[in-house]
């Protein structure tokens with residue numbers, strides 16, 4: 072019954088999840104074949120015509136010894152990236168829910184090294200996000216030497232930011248109030264600033280007190296999200312380096328709270344927070360063959376006709392709650 076017709080590909084099972092409203096399409100690429108081109112990821116990420124998500128997370132077999140899985144991350148613009156903190160927590164819940172493992176401590180290979188996920192009670196997961204990288208070329212950030220705060224020209228304006236890599240690059244600005252911070256204006260300009268040659272996630276950090284901050288993040292390749300786990304880690308590292316924060320901090324994001332702990336230079340950043348599974352679905356992927364033109368399709372109708380057919384293929388079918 073589910074036999075693909077000409078122009079159609081196989082069915083793909085996926086799970087929609089989120090960590091504090093930072094939402095994901097999660098795919099098990101161990102039990103089913105999976106390959107998507109960037110334009111298809113962009114279509115699926117579309118909140119009106121697709122499933123809608125900030126990142127696509129893919130579970131693959133590991134390529135290293137002593138590691139349980141390989142974790143691949145794609146932004147909604149189709150770009151593959153190195154790290155996703157909220158995604159890492161959802162990843163841990165997903166591989167257990169799907170019975171791909173029953174371990175409580177899961178070691179996962181990312182594009183920038185191995186991270187460790189610890190599954191707790193009630194959907195809570197703690198992630199060892201690794202040691203932050205502060206050396207400018209490794210972030211990558213253009214600077215002649217390492218500093219806690221850099222001055223960056225953005226058009227006629229000058230802003231001060233800290234640059235941190237949590238496996239992925241972050242710029243962190245301290246602001247008086249996140250509600251009025253110019254996230255939509257400065258976010259994309261700094262994301263694409265020439266001093267961040269691989270682009271960057273841009274965090275706007277409000278210090279409430281030494282153990283409590285508020286944070287908004289304009290994410291590279293996805294725009295402002297309701298929460299960014301690696302951004303929360305980078306913000307706490309930046310705040311600690313500037314002498315503004317203690318080692319354990321409650322980070323308040325638009326979608327909820329994370330607890331971030333960092334004992335200082337050379338130690339890993341620990342992130343603790345919730346996970347949520349929203350629904351499971353199935354969609355028909357397009358095949359390698361272009362869809363056959365309908366007999367009555369006129370010459371000029373080819374593209375909209377193909378578009379309609381592709382839209383139908385990518386409608387998710389909700390299979391169970």
Ligand SMILES: N[C@@H](CCC[C@H](N)C(=O)O)C(=O)O
Nearest residue numbers: 155156157239291299300301
């Ligand atoms: N939402 C994520 C970060 C996802 C990747 C990021 N947009 C990048 O391009 O580096 C998180 O929770 O860390």
